[in-house]
Amino acid sequence: MKHTRLLLIVLPMLFGAFQSGQVVVEQESTSKWVTLFNGKDLNNWLxxxxxxxxxxxxxxxxxxxxxxxxxxxxxxxxxxNRFGALYYNKKFTNYRLKVEYRFVGNTTPGAPSWGYRDGGIQYHCQDPASLDINQPFPVCLEYNLLGGNGKDERPSGEICANGIYVEINGKRNASYCTPPTVKKTLHGDQWVTAEIDVQDGKIKHYINGEEVLEFENPNYDSANALAKKFILNGNDLVKDGYISLQSNSHPMDFRKIEIMEYR
Incomplete structure (x- = not known):
């Protein structure tokens, strides 16, 4: 009788756990990679x-x-100073973005001193329709893409925050750009895979599959005149936004841009 009672208790629990496992699998299976760049034109990009x-x-x-x-x-x-960006025409919340890119050629004449092999993937961007015609950068977070000169260290993957602050190791970022924890310099015209993982305020940067930086809790900076207008009813949390590719003065190529949204 004791064994029978035990089975009556354990079996429903196992069945429930199995059902729960099925639900998890089903939820994960609904998340799939979607191509944002069709390889033919700039459809859906502005x-x-x-x-x-x-x-x-x-x-x-x-x-x-x-x-x-x-x-x-x-x-x-x-x-x-004709900075620009190419914006995808949809707002995203929780996702993993994968971008394959490379630097090519020479920096454009008249570029800023830091423009050499400098680009960026901007995310949590303000609506591009809300940008002033002469506004160089949106209120956003940026995965800063940097290329090496063949000899010096110049790690890629840092976080630059424009009008938004984040927490790194529990502390608010102290500067506009914060270098990655894992430092990887990428020389030459090699193709590189950059990934950004965003899940409920926790964000990670990856280079070629390796995590290089982690931070969390993005908030609009009330001290920033542009960001201040996005704080509604005292709520300064940044939960979503647009994605864009910077044009910062150095020629770049992109061959794959994919996103997997978390359900």
């Missing part, structure tokens, strides 16, 4: 370049050829 209206692709800065999304400046007489 350029915004300083001094130009949203949607105006000045100088054909963003272009697609042979399955590659390129950022080029051959139509610029001088870069002249």
């Amino acid at each position: 350029p915004k370049i300083v001094g130009h209206k949203l949607g105006e692709n000045f100088g054909n800065t963003f272009r697609v050829k042979d399955g590659i999304l390129s950022i080029r400046y051959d139509a610029y007489d001088s870069f002249n």
